[in-house]
Amino acid sequence: MTGQRLRRHRAPRGSGDQLRDEILGATTDLLLETGDAKAVSIRSVAERVGVTPPSIYLHFADKDALLDAVCVQYFEKLDAEMQEVAGYAGNEGSSLVDVLRAQGLAYVRFALKTPELYRIATMGEGHPGSDVDMTLNSSAFVHMRASVQALIDQGIYPPGDPTMLALELWTAAHGVAAMLISRPYLPWGDVEDFADRVLRAMCFGHVVSGAVRPSDSPCEMVTWLKETVDERHRR
Incomplete structure (x- = not known):
């Protein structure tokens, strides 16, 4: 379900690229579901991936960059x-x-x-x-x-x-x-x-x-x- 937060285990060292791909995948899914970039937020992406918003900012400076x-x-x-x-x-x-x-x-x-x-x-x-x-x-x-x-x-x-x-x-x-x-x-x-x-x-x-x-x-x-x-x- 949209916005549902997933449980995410601590990622092993060096798995930043994997998390980045998951963030992009979650953002893409939300865009397809809503059809509106304004309906997608850093918080909603974080909830979909199962991480906190600061984890998103480690890979993307802001929503526009994402x-x-x-x-x-x-x-x-x-x-x-x-x-x-x-x-x-x-x-x-x-x-x-x-x-x-x-x-x-x-x-x-x-x-x-x-x-x-x-x-x-x-x-x-x-x-x-x-x-x-x-x-x-x-x-x-x-x-x-x-x-x-x-x-x-x-x-x-x-x-x-x-x-x-x-x-x-x-x-x-x-x-x-x-x-x-x-x-x-x-x-x-x-x-x-x-x-x-x-x-x-x-x-x-x-x-x-x-x-x-x-x-x-x-x-x-x-x-x-x-x-x-x-x-x-x-x-």
Whole structure:
């Protein structure tokens, strides 16, 4: 039960890492149960682990530091999943664009597995340079940027700043995840199909953007694209 204090025997010398892991696990469980970071306190975590509040402060300076550590752990799991998706590049018949789409979908799926944690980790106030930001930059973002760089190197995407293009994809993936989590009652239909359509438009849109000249007007581009689509359908 939430808040129930457990009996804890004196830990053997050198078991600080184990206690730290237990504290993180208890905090994660409480966040999942309550869905609200404000509902989790140092005292409630201590009661769940079976220690006194001062024992928590031996490992974390305050509640914010504890929550940051939980988020870091969360993003480390995301990193593992994104690395697994990167292996998709070696599959026969797959393209770099397929990999980029798969990475975006993996991000959305990961967010939807534990929406409470995702909301707390990504929708709260940011702290530039924090461990959370550094860990996120080493997981989802760095993998997306590597895929974008490969697409630029192969001439599939137009020359440009891979960081900016990766940020655009990350924004799209986060936007989909955030809306599905915060507004689940909207008529999304199949959420997997919805996410894939948004990410497909983003990924292939950059291929098309390579054909756009600075002098082209929106009307000219629409006409050209319509003619291209019509020609493809006539084949």
